[in-house]
Amino acid sequence: MNVHHLELFYYVAKHGGISAAVRHIPYGIQQPAVSGQMRVLEETTGARLFERSPFRLTSAGEKLFAHVQPFFETLGEVAASVRGEASEPELRIGASEIVLRDHIPVVMQRLRKRHPRVRLSLRSGYSSELETWLRDRQIDLAIGPIEARAPARLQVRPLARVPLVLLVHRRSPLKSAGELWAVKKPREPLLGLPAGTTVMRNFQRGLKRRGVVWPQAVEATSVELVTRYVANGEGLGVNIAVPAVIKHRDVRALPLDGFEPMIMGLLWRPEPSAVVQRMLDEVSQYSRETWPEWASDAAGS
Known part of the structure; x- marks a missing residue:
């Protein structure tokens, strides 16, 4: 009919x-x-x-x-x-699981004071995935590790320079990371995020400058897993110096002095919507308040 x-x-x-x-x-x-x-x-x-x-x-x-x-x-x-649904602003955020879980809820409370009806979509992934999703317009804003040069067709704003640390079991005899560099080829298994992530690339570049060869033995999908596996005695782990990430009764954190920090930042497409622009400002303010010792350095990078 x-x-x-x-x-x-x-x-x-x-x-x-x-x-x-x-x-x-x-x-x-x-x-x-x-x-x-x-x-x-x-x-x-x-x-x-x-x-x-x-x-x-x-x-x-x-x-x-x-x-x-x-x-x-x-x-x-x-x-x-x-x-009515079309008139409500939409915000699609991509970031790591820990950022989405521990930090975005706080920022969203602030954002909703200006945009109470915003529709929120969250998606976790690595930095390479976030950039792809942004270019494909699957997300509006990404929060994650950034490089010194902005990716093509994307805008970048640094947030914080987060130091790297080497995690060891609390019973480990190591007093400093420098003891490992002296042997040039550490025998302990190396744990960390996937080799292509900013954290592991920065770490391997630091090893190369010191003439140290240390292949990665275990790849973990999150920073929390790195800490947990070190606590289980699986090896030594590279991680970021965020207390909520590395705090564990069976783990000690050794500073990695002279290694490039991980720069956390914001990525978005040019000409952001009003709600995306507001979120950029709210995340930046939150970062300065939460990590003032790291955020102040990032502002000038």
Whole structure:
């Protein structure tokens, strides 16, 4: 059945005849056109749908009207709902699991004071994934490690320069990381994030400058896993010096002096929306308050 014919039939049945329907149909259409299309609808259904004079729905017409009435009578509500949803700002954020879990909720409380109806979408991933998602417009804002040079077609704002640390088990005899560099080829298993991440690239560059060869033995999917596996005695781990990440009763953190820190930053596409711009400012303010000793250095980088 033709949907337009069903719409006309809905108005005819609701208002009790073709002439009355023409006065209520919300667009211009003449009575002969409606009459002609009702005849086509009856031919299509193979049934007489209503008596013309006096107007009365047949049993077939009542059955058809009961089917189409809920759809056409709720179209206005559906349209209003769709318009309302489209008018609500959307914010899609990509970051590591720890950032999304421990920090974004606090920032969102601040953002909602300005944008109380913002729709939020969260997606965790590594820095390479975040950049791809931004370029493909799958997310609006990324928070993660950044390099000195901004990626192509993306804007960058540094937030904090987070030092790297070497995690050892609390029973380890090591007093400093420098003891390992003296042997040039440490035998202990090396744990860390995937080799392509900023943390591990910075660490391996630091080893190379010191003439140390130390292949990675274990790749972990999160900084929390690195700490946990060191606590389990699986080896030594490279991590970031965030207390919430490395604090464990069976783990000690040795400073990695002279190694490049991990620079946390914001990435977004040019010409951000109002809600994205506000989120950029809120995250920057939160970073300065939470890590003042690191954020102040990042401001000038």
